[in-house]
Amino acid sequence: xxxFIIEFIAFVLWVGGFWxxxxxxxxxxxxxxxxxxxxxxxxxxxxxxxxxxxxxxxxSIVRLGNAPVLLAMLAxxxxxxxxxxxxxxVDPPKSAMMxxxxxxxxxxxxxxIEATAAQLRWWLYSDARxxxxxxxxxxxxxxxxxxxxxxxxxxWRIRQSRLNEPGKLxxxxxxxxxIAVGQILLAVLLNL
Numbered sequence: 001x002x003x004f005i006i007e008f009i010a011f012v013l014w015v016g017g018f019w020x021x022x023x024x025x026x027x028x029x030x031x032x033x034x035x036x037x038x039x040x041x042x043x044x045x046x047x048x049x050x051x052x053x054x055x056x057x058x059x060s061i062v063r064l065g066n067a068p069v070l071l072a073m074l075a076x077x078x079x080x081x082x083x084x085x086x087x088x089x090v091d092p093p094k095s096a097m098m099x100x101x102x103x104x105x106x107x108x109x110x111x112x113i114e115a116t117a118a119q120l121r122w123w124l125y126s127d128a129r130x131x132x133x134x135x136x137x138x139x140x141x142x143x144x145x146x147x148x149x150x151x152x153x154x155x156w157r158i159r160q161s162r163l164n165e166p167g168k169l170x171x172x173x174x175x176x177x178x179i180a181v182g183q184i185l186l187a188v189l190l191n192l
Contacts, residue, residue, distance in 0.1 A: 003060045006122050007070035013077035014038070021080060028165035032158075033083075036172035036179075037076035037151050042067045043180035044147075054187055055125045071122075078113070079148040082106040095156055102152050103145035110144035111136075139190040146190070147183040154179050 014034065021030035042064070048054055049066040061068045079102070086101035117123050118135040125137055132138055158171050 001058070001120050001122075003058050003120075003122055005120075006074070006117065007062060007068075010070050010072075010074035010077065013081075014073035017077045017080040020084065024084075028169065029159075032165075032169045032172050033080060033155065034076050035169065036155070036176050037079055038072060039173055039176040040151060040179040040183070041072040041075045042069075043177050044183050045072055047180065047184055048187070052184065052188060053126055054191055055123050057123045058121055061122070074113070075144075075147065078106055078109050078144070079151055081109065082148055083152065092156070095153070098156070099149045099152060103149045106148035107141040107145035110141040114140045114144075137191070139187075142190055143183075143187045146186040150182045150186065151179055 018030050018034045021033055045067040046065060049056070057063075057068050057071065062070050082102045082105035083098075085105050086098055090097045090101055092098055114136040115132075115134070124135060125140070154175055155172065158168050158175070161168065161171070163171060
């Protein structure tokens with residue numbers, strides 16, 4: 001029901017976040033963040049929908065195989081918003097504090113997204129134990145926060161390496177499936 005709303009919002013947030021990252025960081029940073037996290041999200045959603053089936057998307061959502069093409073832009077955008085807010089309070093070299101803030105900020109952004117998705121049936125969880133907001137498991141915001149922290153940890157580590165900028169992009173793209181597997185394992189552990 002009204003899935004075009006969330007897909008449009010995801011697209012606008014992705015484009016806006018990419019533009020902001022290019023303007024306030026640089027083009028290489030924006031490419032590394034948004035392309036690698038988008039790819040990791042596509043891989044994660046494909047594996048989830050094919051193997052684990054923790055949640056299901058509405059049939060009207062635009063897909064590439066099993067993965068929602070436009071909706072997959074939402075996670076990188078929310079992760080970047082959390083990163084941008086966290087940078088205002090913590091210096092990025094303090095990675096433990098950045099991870100914690102990114103986790104908390106992403107989880108706080110995720111709760112209204114998940115609640116709206118549950119009410120409008122954009123995606124539904126297969127086993128919503130102790131559902132809140134009409135079908136959202138309490139672990140859902142924790143999964144979002146954990147996914148953001150996992151991505152940021154890999155991203156920050158590669159950004160600190162001695163690779164040149166294209167090499168960092170290639171490394172992050174090569175690590176995207178591993179990042180996705182880590183995110184899925186977190187979701188599975190939290191949903192046990």
